[in-house]
Amino acid sequence: MGSVQIVTTILAAAITAVAVWLAVRAVRKMVAVIRLGQPAPERFADKGARARTMLVETAGHTRMLRWGVVGAAHWFVMVGFIVLSLLVLEAYFEVVSPTGGLPLIGGLAVYGLVTEVIAVLGVVGIGVLIAIRVRNRPSRPGGRSRFTGSTMWQGYFVEAVVLAVLVMGFVIRGFKVATDHFEYPLWATPVSHAVGALLPAWPAGVSIAALVKIAISMTWLIVIALNVTMGVAWHRFLAFFNIFFKREPTRPAGSGLGALRPMTSQGKPLDFEEADPEKDQFGVAQVEQFTWKGLLDFSTCTECGRCQSQCPAWNTGKPLSPKLLVLSLRDHAYAKAPYLLAGGGKDLTGEEKATQAQLAHLDVLTLAEADKPLIGDAEAGGVIDPDVLWSCTTCGACVEQCPVDIEHVDHIVDMRRYQVLIESSFPSEAGVMLRNLENKGNPWGAPQNTREDWTKGLDFEVPRVGAADDFEYLFWVGCAGAFEDRAKKTTRAVATLLHEAGVSFAILGEGETCSGDPARRMGNEFVFQMLAQQNVETLNEAFEGREKASRKIVATCPHCFNTLGNEYGQLGGDFEVVHHTQLLAHLVSTGRLTPVQPVDGGVTYHDPCYLGRHNRVFAPPREVLGSAVNGGSGGAGSGIVEMPRNSERSFCCGAGGARMWMEEKIGKRINVDRVEEAMSTGARTVAVGCPFCSTMLNDGVNGKGAGEQVEVVDVASVLLRSVRPDAAAGSREATPTAG
Ligand code: SF4
Ligand code: SF4
Numbered sequence: 001m002g003s004v005q006i007v008t009t010i011l012a013a014a015i016t017a018v019a020v021w022l023a024v025r026a027v028r029k030m031v032a033v034i035r036l037g038q039p040a041p042e043r044f045a046d047k048g049a050r051a052r053t054m055l056v057e058t059a060g061h062t063r064m065l066r067w068g069v070v071g072a073a074h075w076f077v078m079v080g081f082i083v084l085s086l087l088v089l090e091a092y093f094e095v096v097s098p099t100g101g102l103p104l105i106g107g108l109a110v111y112g113l114v115t116e117v118i119a120v121l122g123v124v125g126i127g128v129l130i131a132i133r134v135r136n137r138p139s140r141p142g143g144r145s146r147f148t149g150s151t152m153w154q155g156y157f158v159e160a161v162v163l164a165v166l167v168m169g170f171v172i173r174g175f176k177v178a179t180d181h182f183e184y185p186l187w188a189t190p191v192s193h194a195v196g197a198l199l200p201a202w203p204a205g206v207s208i209a210a211l212v213k214i215a216i217s218m219t220w221l222i223v224i225a226l227n228v229t230m231g232v233a234w235h236r237f238l239a240f241f242n243i244f245f246k247r248e249p250t251r252p253a254g255s256g257l258g259a260l261r262p263m264t265s266q267g268k269p270l271d272f273e274e275a276d277p278e279k280d281q282f283g284v285a286q287v288e289q290f291t292w293k294g295l296l297d298f299s300t301c302t303e304c305g306r307c308q309s310q311c312p313a314w315n316t317g318k319p320l321s322p323k324l325l326v327l328s329l330r331d332h333a334y335a336k337a338p339y340l341l342a343g344g345g346k347d348l349t350g351e352e353k354a355t356q357a358q359l360a361h362l363d364v365l366t367l368a369e370a371d372k373p374l375i376g377d378a379e380a381g382g383v384i385d386p387d388v389l390w391s392c393t394t395c396g397a398c399v400e401q402c403p404v405d406i407e408h409v410d411h412i413v414d415m416r417r418y419q420v421l422i423e424s425s426f427p428s429e430a431g432v433m434l435r436n437l438e439n440k441g442n443p444w445g446a447p448q449n450t451r452e453d454w455t456k457g458l459d460f461e462v463p464r465v466g467a468a469d470d471f472e473y474l475f476w477v478g479c480a481g482a483f484e485d486r487a488k489k490t491t492r493a494v495a496t497l498l499h500e501a502g503v504s505f506a507i508l509g510e511g512e513t514c515s516g517d518p519a520r521r522m523g524n525e526f527v528f529q530m531l532a533q534q535n536v537e538t539l540n541e542a543f544e545g546r547e548k549a550s551r552k553i554v555a556t557c558p559h560c561f562n563t564l565g566n567e568y569g570q571l572g573g574d575f576e577v578v579h580h581t582q583l584l585a586h587l588v589s590t591g592r593l594t595p596v597q598p599v600d601g602g603v604t605y606h607d608p609c610y611l612g613r614h615n616r617v618f619a620p621p622r623e624v625l626g627s628a629v630n631g632g633s634g635g636a637g638s639g640i641v642e643m644p645r646n647s648e649r650s651f652c653c654g655a656g657g658a659r660m661w662m663e664e665k666i667g668k669r670i671n672v673d674r675v676e677e678a679m680s681t682g683a684r685t686v687a688v689g690c691p692f693c694s695t696m697l698n699d700g701v702n703g704k705g706a707g708e709q710v711e712v713v714d715v716a717s718v719l720l721r722s723v724r725p726d727a728a729a730g731s732r733e734a735t736p737t738a739g
Helices: 001-036 047-059 064-096 110-137 152-178 190-198 203-226 229-244 292-300 304-312 320-339 363-370 385-390 399-400 408-423 429-440 479-483 487-503 515-523 523-543 558-571 580-589 619-631 671-678 691-703 714-724 727-729
Strands: 473-476 505-507 552-555 576-579 603-605 685-688 709-714
Touching: 001 064, 001 292, 047 152, 047 229, 047 320, 047 363, 047 714, 064 110, 064 152, 064 203, 064 487, 064 580, 110 603, 110 685, 152 190, 152 203, 152 229, 190 727, 203 229, 292 408, 304 320, 304 399, 320 363, 320 408, 385 408, 399 408, 408 515, 408 523, 429 515, 429 523, 429 685, 473 487, 479 487, 479 691, 487 580, 487 709, 487 714, 515 523, 515 558, 523 558, 523 714, 552 558, 552 580, 558 576, 580 619, 580 714, 603 619, 619 714, 671 691, 685 691, 709 714
Parallel strands: 473 505, 473 552, 552 576, 603 685, 685 709
Antiparallel strands: none
16 A cells, blocks of 8 residues: 555545434434334335335336436436445545455446446436526526525535535546556447546546545535435435335325325324314324324425426415425424434423423524514514415325425415314314305305205105115215206216116215215315215115215315225225216226217317325326316317326416415415416317316406406316207306317
8 A cells, every 4th residue: 555545545535434423313313303203104004115115216206207207317327326435445446456346246338338337327327417506596586496495505515515425437448548557448448448548647646536425425414414404305315214204105195195194183083972182182283293104205395396396376476485394494403403402392282391400401592483473474573474385275286296206285274274173273264165165065155055056957756865775876966066057067967877878876865965075175174074074974875775886975175085985994984986088988998978079279288286196086087077178089088188287297277275275465366477378379268177276267268358268167067068059058157169
């Protein structure tokens, strides 16, 4: 070992020791913070499925690849990082000796080739990511960036380190080539040989370059160890765990979509008959009341801003960005952690748990952070502003897009639960809806005995469950379908089509109440459970003696469809629920409904969030429309003019998450934004599959005074016009029809 190698070896060992010590300390701190969360025992079930999903999602980059170029570039960088670790390890042999290399595999041509190829692709990949970050930097003129609010220096730092370490790998190899100590053939390592041709034959160069490479890598480790909230770096380790522990490991995308996470206390679902607010946790009022998976979510955020770029609230000027919400919760959790780890915290009656002696060593900033209300406006110094909390439509675009499976909607609703159930603090206009749900069983407060009024004037009988001898489908009409004028037309259209196709169905009539979706999304779990239990009882009675496969329900409202199909199981109600567009698509494809008259004038389709993203029903409505537009000869999507934001990336109408019942006082109206997009397609018919979307988009069209140009109408009504133009004629809107 020469004198140069003695120095490089000592320096490499010293910086590595410091970095590893700091990294171990950081990991212990992070684990301690995450363990502050509440139990979530269900996350340990299905370990096999979890492991499979984690491997597929990470190795296949299945979620990242939906962002084409970025996904591909990130895959190469990820693989490059893994290979890079081998090359960093190799550098430790090279600081000791200029001819050093990895034992066993070092020297194999195939190792040389693989590392060479991946390093080249890694350089290209990181170059692309840097270019994308620069091009989308928040400070660029014009436009809103997905990186707005992200800690930009951290992103640039991480990317610069990756690039520098990859480049140093070629420099080390280049010095080995130049000094004739390189063991790999030209065909396997052409870039290294090309770099070597440019470098002098300086033997010490290998060890010095290796030291530089180790120094850069260890500086990275030191920086991230000193910044445990640096998700852009830590996600490389945490993402595996976050994906492994996601709520629904078998769901292909958006594990926090569909059903909401039940309300839990100490890891157990809350039973309202026995729950006690002084002993049980009602929603989340303190950051440590999230589950440990919630705290892991916050720690894993990469600050990529994909969620932000798709959020309807953020895109229309509201203060809510799902990314900024997650970052605020993360920063607060880590800043408050020393207080909590010292034994601090409030019990459920609001009393401090720690003694003064326990908290004596904490600094004033930590104590101030611990004192912050989780929800509160700027004056109250809250972590999350109420306007942020109540701007969410629970559309799920954030969850759908998040590459590391963060479950934003669950966290938002958990915070709403406490605000509604304990603080009674929510937008006052929604109080009327909640009162109507409690007193009348529907959000409009309509008399229950008018639930069947929509059947009046139909030229066939709509049987009620009990009166019907037998029925294949229970037609769940929903409150909008029963009481709201436009939605009633959809209900009538569906009933007419089912009758036309010879499907036997029956309704509950006055036995039906609201599914509870608006109450649950707003955070009023108590009202939700009250309504849901009543409905589950009624439905179980209606289907008595039937197997699950023949407990079939068809619903026109995606919110009911989602609640009945995905959430009633939590309360003992297991049913086969389909959306009407699924059933209609089946009836068309099997020839039981035959579209005869093409609907022209151009049709575009708006995906309702609770049908599309939350339940992945994208094709059936398009199949129905395709057949109607083409008079029976259409396939999925044929003849439909798609909006730029469609299917998984569809833009919310603004009504979900009980926003339908709240005023939209900040920013541009979401429904207007969506209507403008629909109108930009030039289509004269905007087809929807949800009564709330119908209301919102109709309001948007009317607000723009565009009623003469565009009609918003349900998919079922479009099909009826094609199948039974005579029956459809009476159900048309005052607005012009297509064609
Ligand atoms: S659910 Fe929708 S509205 Fe709510 S934060 Fe996510 S993207 Fe925004
Ligand atoms: S998409 Fe996920 S990882 Fe990216 S900023 Fe949003 S929450 Fe963080």
